[in-house]
Amino acid sequence: MSEAKAASAQTLNFQAEVKQLLHLMIHSLYSNREIFLRELVSNASDACDKLRFEALDTPALYESDSELKIRIDFDSSARTITIADNGIGMSRDEAIAHLGTIAKSGTKEFFGKLTGDQKKDAHLIGQFGVGFYSAFIVADKVTVLSRRAGLDAAEGVKWECAMTGESAGEYSVQAVDKASRGTEITLHLREGQEDLLSGWKLKSLIRKYSDHIVQPIVMRKEEWDEEKKEQVLRDEYETINQANALWTRSRNDISDDEYKAFYKHVGHDYDEPLAWTHSRVEGRHEYTQLLYVPAHAPFDMWDRNAKHGVKLYVKRVFIMDDAEKLLPAYLRFVRGVVDSADLPLNVSREILQESKDIDTIRAGCTKKILGLLEDLATSEEAGDKEKYATFWKEFGKVLKEGVGEDFANKDKVAGLLRFASTKADTPEETVSLADYISRMKEGQDKIYYVTAETFNAAKNSPHLEIFRKKGIEVLLLSDRVDEWVIGNLPEFDGKPLVSVAKGGLDLGALEDEAEKKEAEKAADDYKELLEKMKASLGERVKDVKVTLRLTDSPACLVADEHDMGMNLARILKAAGQSAPVSKPILEINPNHPAVLRLKYEDKNFDDWAQVLFDQALLAEGGTLDDPATFVKRINQLMLAMSGTN
Numbered sequence: 190m191s192e193a194k195a196a197s198a199q200t201l202n203f204q205a206e207v208k209q210l211l212h213l214m215i216h217s218l219y220s221n222r223e224i225f226l227r228e229l230v231s232n233a234s235d236a237c238d239k240l241r242f243e244a245l246d247t248p249a250l251y252e253s254d255s256e257l258k259i260r261i262d263f264d265s266s267a268r269t270i271t272i273a274d275n276g277i278g279m280s281r282d283e284a285i286a287h288l289g290t291i292a293k294s295g296t297k298e299f300f301g302k303l304t305g306d307q308k309k310d311a312h313l314i315g316q317f318g319v320g321f322y323s324a325f326i327v328a329d330k331v332t333v334l335s336r337r338a339g340l341d342a343a344e345g346v347k348w349e350c351a352m353t354g355e356s357a358g359e360y361s362v363q364a365v366d367k368a369s370r371g372t373e374i375t376l377h378l379r380e381g382q383e384d385l386l387s388g389w390k391l392k393s394l395i396r397k398y399s400d401h402i403v404q405p406i407v408m409r410k411e412e413w414d415e416e417k418k419e420q421v422l423r424d425e426y427e428t429i430n431q432a433n434a435l436w437t438r439s440r441n442d443i444s445d446d447e448y449k450a451f452y453k454h455v456g457h458d459y460d461e462p463l464a465w466t467h468s469r470v471e472g473r474h475e476y477t478q479l480l481y482v483p484a485h486a487p488f489d490m491w492d493r494n495a496k497h498g499v500k501l502y503v504k505r506v507f508i509m510d511d512a513e514k515l516l517p518a519y520l521r522f523v524r525g526v527v528d529s530a531d532l533p534l535n536v537s538r539e540i541l542q543e544s545k546d547i548d549t550i551r552a553g554c555t556k557k558i559l560g561l562l563e564d565l566a567t568s569e570e571a572g573d574k575e576k577y578a579t580f581w582k583e584f585g586k587v588l589k590e591g592v593g594e595d596f597a598n599k600d601k602v603a604g605l606l607r608f609a610s611t612k613a614d615t616p617e618e619t620v621s622l623a624d625y626i627s628r629m630k631e632g633q634d635k636i637y638y639v640t641a642e643t644f645n646a647a648k649n650s651p652h653l654e655i656f657r658k659k660g661i662e663v664l665l666l667s668d669r670v671d672e673w674v675i676g677n678l679p680e681f682d683g684k685p686l687v688s689v690a691k692g693g694l695d696l697g698a699l700e701d702e703a704e705k706k707e708a709e710k711a712a713d714d715y716k717e718l719l720e721k722m723k724a725s726l727g728e729r730v731k732d733v734k735v736t737l738r739l740t741d742s743p744a745c746l747v748a749d750e751h752d753m754g755m756n757l758a759r760i761l762k763a764a765g766q767s768a769p770v771s772k773p774i775l776e777i778n779p780n781h782p783a784v785l786r787l788k789y790e791d792k793n794f795d796d797w798a799q800v801l802f803d804q805a806l807l808a809e810g811g812t813l814d815d816p817a818t819f820v821k822r823i824n825q826l827m828l829a830m831s832g833t834n
């Protein structure tokens with residue numbers, strides 16, 4: 190090696206998160222050690238895809254070697270396995286950036302979530318993506334030789350990291366000559382990993398995990414040496430995998446295991462997918478879609494900067510990762526591949542923004558995914574109901590965004606929603622709007638719901654009293670986004686969605702004649718009291734009315750029919766948005782002793798009126814502007830009742 194090259198050697202520290210990841214990976218993923226090969230082959234394949242794409246513009250990058258492939262060798266005496274590709278390769282800076290740090294958004298937050306419990310963390314690490322570092326599960330030293338396509342042979346880089354001794358946590362980089370472009374990763378196996386030094390073993394791992402890889406994965410042929418009584422390696426290489434694009438094959442020829450293995454590669458996931466849909470669309474636009482619904486939400490689903498989407502190919506040439514335009518944002522959890530026969534090979538993100546072809550593909554993919562989810566939700570097949578429940582738990586919140594975002598599919602998305610309701614009275618979201626409708630009472634023509642900040646506040650809302658008494662089911666909504674969902678969903682299947690906390694509660698045919706008469710009589714009897722209360726509460730209320738919706742509580746607050754609901758107004762306020770100020774209506778229960786008493790109250794009337802109002806506000810999930818005065822009033826009234834005041 191030249192002196193200049195030797196002098197270029199540099200020792201660097203891993204980013205703190207990488208150290209953590211390495212430590213965890215070695216300790217918690219050991220029982221799954223075989224995945225290292227899948228991960229490294231997957232990276233090699235991605236590197237080949239990237240080269241093929243860049244070479245569309247710059248054919249010189251092929252350097253007269255256009256047969257992209259992945260080569261795996263092992264050396265029993267040196268105890269090494271080498272995975273080499275002639276893909277895009279890495280420059281020195283890229284090796285430092287990609288192999289010494291984790292560039293994913295949300296990495297810090299992710300590591301903050303780790304518990305120290307190896308089992309739980311292993312699962313989390315799987316979600317995060319194990320990638321290159323999985324090499325260290327089986328190796329205590331990893332050497333990477335790489336040269337980026339287009340750079341001179343002298344601009345190769347050697348990256349090396351040994352996990353033992355003093356240098357653990359550090360790696361070195363050094364300039365080297367590398368004649369061939371691409372990356373060569375050599376694993377120096379740990380003690381006890383000798384079984385991997387076998388052609389048979391490695392080939393079976395490739396067939397098991399990497400059969401779907403598009404590029405050929407080649408290994409040396411072996412033959413039995415009668416004299417030595419062992420398998421010996423020949424110079425000739427053979428292809429081990431099927432080496433064709435899985436999505437181009439016919440559905441009938443692909444096993445579930447093959448679909449699952451491909452998902453792990455394309456979805457960068459360690460777990461199996463929940464479901465998938467694979468189809469070829471012909472006609473004016475021709476494309477193939479293989480789309481997967483993962484079994485768990487990625488750790489960065491709520492990170493606005495995170496990129497999520499499916500991979501776009503044009504005529505089997507990889508074009509881009511995370512082509513978010515291929516699906517609407519509320520389906521951002523979907524992974525997979527779309528391969529178009531019509532788009533130009535030089536299609537860029539900018540072109541995608543405008544392309545009519547993309548609109549068609551997006552509409553088609555959306556339909557497929559919604560159809561897949563519908564099938565899961567309605568299927569009678571064993572396990573499918575549980576799968577849908579898992580899906581809802583993981584992605585329900587994201588799917589809800591679709592009600593407002595996707596006008597064309599609004600009803601379909603609404604049909605997929607699941608809610609908690611007074612039927613089970615538990616926070617589990619299992620009730621669909623169709624379930625609700627099928628259980629509606631005779632004469633009921635509306636879907637009733639209540640919204641609140643928490644499930645308990647919704648469940649115990651005084652507004653539900655009359656519904657509980659009459660056995661009418663009410664949806665209990667306590668997710669912040671629910672207000673927005675409901676705001677975008679005035680009706681479902683011809684039935685209006687109605688808040689139980691809004692004024693003018695009209696139970697229509699659900700009310701009997703006697704009740705109607707009673708309401709009219711009460712309104713008459715209480716006319717004077719209502720006016721007195723309204724005067725006493727002044728600016729705090731829009732109106733004071735008698736209600737029959739309460740059975741146990743003395744009073745409740747409702748929003749006027751066309752005013753904003755009080756829960757939504759609070760959410761907007763908390764988010765710093767200005768909500769139109771609308772005053773609530775105080776409704777009082779004429780059969781409650783506290784209200785009856787008020788008819789004859791004189792001296793403390795104002796305090797009583799204010800306390801009834803404040804109580805109703807609290808019961809509804811609101812907060813008091815002036816809690817101290819409320820407490821003082823309660824104390825005064827208690828003393829007055831006990832005759833001390």
Ligand SMILES: Nc1ncnc2c1ncn2[C@@H]1O[C@H](COP(=O)(O)OP(=O)(O)OP(=O)(O)O)[C@@H](O)[C@H]1O
Nearest residue numbers: 232233236278279287288318319320321322372457
């Ligand atoms: N064989 C390779 N050729 C070229 N670049 C590579 C190769 N292997 C890894 N890299 C680079 O290193 C980066 C980090 O790889 P790593 O496997 O850790 O993460 P990833 O592939 O981005 O995501 P995931 O962890 O989900 O697989 C890659 O994104 C790529 O840029």
